[in-house]
Amino acid sequence: MISVAFAAVVFSLLVSQASAWLPGEHKEIYGRDGTNLFNITRPTGVDSKRWLQASGKIRGVNLGSMFVFEPWIASTEWSNMGCGSYASEFDCVSGLGQTQANTVFQNHWNTWITQDDISQMQSYGLNTIRVPVGYWMMESLVYSNSEHFPQGGFNFLERLCGWASNAGFFIIIDMHGAPGAQVANNADTGQNAPSPGFYVDYQYARAYQFLGWLTNIIHTNNNFRNVGVVGIVNEPVQNSAQTPGLLSDYYPGAYNAIRAAESALNVAANNYVHVQPMNQLWGSGDPNQNMPNQNFMAYDDHRYLKWDSSVAVTQQAYLQDSCHNNRNSDNETPTIVGEFSLSVPDDVQWTSGWEPNGNKNFYTQWFAAQISSYEANTNGWIFWCWKSQLGDYRWSYQDAVTAGVIPNNPQNINWGACNGI
Template sequence: MRHSLLAGLVAIAAPASAWLPGVHKDIYARDGSNLFNTSAVPSGDSSKRWLPASGKIRGVNMGSLFVFEPWLAETEWQNMGCGAYQSEFDCVSGLGQSAANAAFQKHWGSWITKDDITQMQSYGLNAIRIPVGYWMDESIVYSDSEHFPQGGLSYLSQLCGWASDAGFYIIIDMHGAPGAQVASNPDTGQYAPSAGFYVDYQYDRGTTFLGWLANQIHTDNNMRNVGMIGIVNEPVQGSSDDSTLLSYFYPNAYNAIRNAESALGITSNNYLHVEPMNELWGAGNPNQNLNNPVFMAYDDHRYLKYDSSVTVSQSAYLENSCTANRNSDNETPTIVGEFSLSPPTDVQDDSDWDTSTQQAFYKQWFAAQVTNYESNTAGWAFWAWKGQLGDYRWSYQDAVSAGVIPQNINDVYNENACSGY
């Protein structure tokens, strides 16, 4: 996320789509029950999460779990002993490896729990997006110069197991790339003075991580519902670095995932979707140098907070959210992998945007966004599931508690938020 996914899921150049839980293969819980036994679900029962009427990804991001963003959870960050530091890299360097490992492992074991998955399930959500850093593959970390917490893989496996047992679709995204894909941003895991990702040897470490991750997904039963890998989150926009990202990293990233699957004998019906940012993101056409790829998907991030082309008003935000075509680049399927309810920072505390008095607007705005995304894309994932801001604009959990997001996501259509557009 920048502070500073499928019944209709089809491949862009493939004769058939890769799997979706309950669509292309049955998914079973550990007790042997079929989580997608439609004959056992009464018609119209809203507890059925994979709704045949929509077939859309309805998800939330696991923000600040494996790639910590201190702005979202300052109290947790301070309790970990990291309050004086800007990023995971800085905190591990400051605390020392052993103390940092203990602090981060305690965080991983408590920030998102099985109860959270149960609560998401009760709200009608059916997917989670998990940001991770390349350092989860500890074999590619430069031990003499890179400082990241260790032991995350078992916690990632545990989370995926809970989500798989609940029948969720899972996206794992490389949120932190080697060298940092953007400068001065803790959401890369390191507050780097410059974006160091855009050189061959860092690209190669990124592709090594993606191949490793694909292997983990296909060999760990807990990860059986992971259907998609985001290959790099929010790369630089409009930069000369775009050319090597498109010509070198994207083809190699795609091949690394497919080669890992080939080595395991994975058949095409069980391929992972490979997901770059879409062209609307502004870092070039991700398909430019891909030769006949199969089982692709595209990540769209939609934050009006950062869009200076849209007038900052409630009416303009509602109109744009209802009418903007987030698939205008014809990259299919597109998933709006991140969005929020936050306006620009300089007005967020003004009376028109006050969270204590403007719940009716925020309810309409959320409904407008998801109504549009479900109409024009393969679905969405809100940023984030939880936070410590005391601000429901960044916390799905808090927004439900505030009545801004309905407890049953199906009820969002009762708002008729886009009926006038």
Template sequence: MKTLGVIATLCGLSAAWMPGVHKDIYSKEGKNLFEKSVSSTRKRYLPGSGKIRGVNLGSLFVFEPWIAETTWSSMGCGNQNSEFDCVNSEGQDTANTNFSDHWGSWIVEEDFANMTSYGLNTIRIPVGYWIREDLVYTDSEHFPQGALSYLEQVCGWASDHGLYIIIDLHGAPGAQVSQNADTGQFADTPGFYVDYQFERALQFLEWMTTNIHSNDNFRNVGMLEIANEPVQDSTQVGDLLSSYYPNAFSRIRAAESALNVTENNELHIEMMNNLWGSGDPTQYLTDNYFAAYDDHRYIKWDSSVAVSQDNYISTSCNDDRGGNTPTIVSEWSLSVPDDVQWNSDWDPSTNQEFYKKWFAAQVMTYEKQDGWVFWTWKSELGDYRWSYQDAVTAGVIPTDLDTVYDLGVC
């Protein structure tokens, strides 16, 4: 098994695990984005923080209607559960036009300038397998077409602004969970866990890997997540662990080898960690070089945590997200249980101080691992607990993220 080397520290924090290998990244203007870093040995990363500090681009390429109901309705999808349902209802041509308008307006270049001004260094982009259009069974599957050029544009803008990029296979063929729009379809049952669906996902991963290494717009993509939130505690995870994960590693590495990608420039391959409940992702891996692990922590849905402000902060301060290494907590929020979220003790308009402290508690804990990615950058909920940019505007999230350590919360 290969191991990562010892890495220098940055800005008082231990450096993240992505640096330490030999890859400079240049903007389109030819500027070396790493010219101020303490080490010249970097891989698709930027100076300024030793931990991943990022946001998800939720509802951009995998639309979750609850995040942006107004936009969803304006696209003619208001009565539909998912992208699959909307395209099937509208027809391919109409849906293509409406989704194209969405992709071109939901995230714009100014968003990336704002992210970097807020001290963020990473974005995570959820995508569906259907962005590779020849994988779609057009007689039975219905997804919008034309997203690849917008993904290229978004990654190009993010790279120009020096952001590290994680591309996440959020919607797998057949759907990895049932009745959830975050798979792109509201499937009655999870249909992903059979060989022919695995094969379609593997073909997607090979294709995306080739794009990443061949297209300058993708130059800051350093990580590819191979399945977001698979089923938990199910007999289906056996094949996921024993077949899909090892084959994903071998197929991604083979695609890189075919392009003569050097070992130090290979992608980090990310899986849900053991805490997710789908088993130990390393169980059948024979080589986990540049592996990474994803942890999602939504305390609002953890029934074992007593619902009080003091307990939420205490829980977050003492939350052990360890296990598989390196782990990134790449989905979390400031949202609280639905039945109390607008009560006087939790109302975001009158409890900014609590949410400020709870944000700090979570950040400090997740930075005991390799960092975090907030869900999500923007929403139409009018609720900053799900919207990073709105929480900054509300004064709940500081633009100098290092100051969370000065609040004395934990």
């Protein structure tokens, strides 16, 4: 029987491990051959550190429509690819045929987010990127007779993560598109499925394979050395009656798949990646309900007032909610606000009280209110998204900086934006 004192020491170690390797934390990682990837020689002047300096808070952008194309974000690009009449990647690949689709998608991956984009993000004081990917990035998982996705994406993901790691970015890779689609009729799953087909055992099993494969790469490929979080499924259905096994089977199974891949590589516990489900505020239930443990967990919060009918559609109400709505009220730590924007409901977004050009002062204050609240209550924030072709800075960090609504460094926002609200 162990002593109470010894048990207390073990518990203390586990607690300290559970929150390690987020921005501000040192981390090392070793390849299969024993090479210390953290200390690997890099070109002179290139930052290869696995931790982030300055505030220690995550300040980032999503690389929307890079590897999981959402046509509404970039309709011109989508049309130029020959996909204009299709609703999703699945549909476009099916329509164009595999060979032609591979050509147009590889050209898209080569040009949508470039090294210049990474440099610009860095110059804007950002320190994190979140990369949405689909399970079809692991091409052996795709059912060749019934599933249609572009091929060749991994090489571009590897290059992107190498650029970001060299620039010192913290990287989150999120399984945005799950096998069978986790929600219906939404291109952000990679397919415009009529119903969510993800919530069955054999699809969970394919997701586990993907997560294990990705984790192995993160721990053995130097380009992925700054990946610290793996999102295990983006925005599942919020009605638990429609998601059988999500909490009881999938979440613990996903956690175990990631840890098993790390165990097979003899990865030390303090070098684990963080396993990230959606948080309880998302509405799909308590993600911790059946987890084997909560070591190296992180939690994803998405906050879009655009779709929250409980908040009055007024500028004052939006500021008030953003200033006072604690996005860590479910006490899941560390929580990261992985998606938010400056967009407002469709029926008012172009009216005089909300259109972007005449209301820049409001949108400047609203951005400041959101991120100051997120940094006060959570581990940070990631804007959706870096760029778009909407001509609307409310969905584009890059355009919002150009418009002067977001400062060219988050440190320069009005940190008193919530005073008196």
